[in-house]
Amino acid sequence: MKEYFTIGETARLNNISIQTLRYYDRIGIFKPHYTDQDNGYRYYHVKQFFYLDVI
Known part of the structure; x- marks a missing residue:
């Protein structure tokens, strides 16, 4: 199983929604595990999915 997922996959x-993930990132309650500096793509680790259930 893969460990990192794009914002769309997440x-x-x-x-x-993707917009919800972007909003969570903007207000600082759910940040991506990694953001590619070249293209700005957000990547989330599978272990972070638990926190979305909490939010």
């Missing part, structure tokens, strides 16, 4: 797997 949104789909957790039944939330």
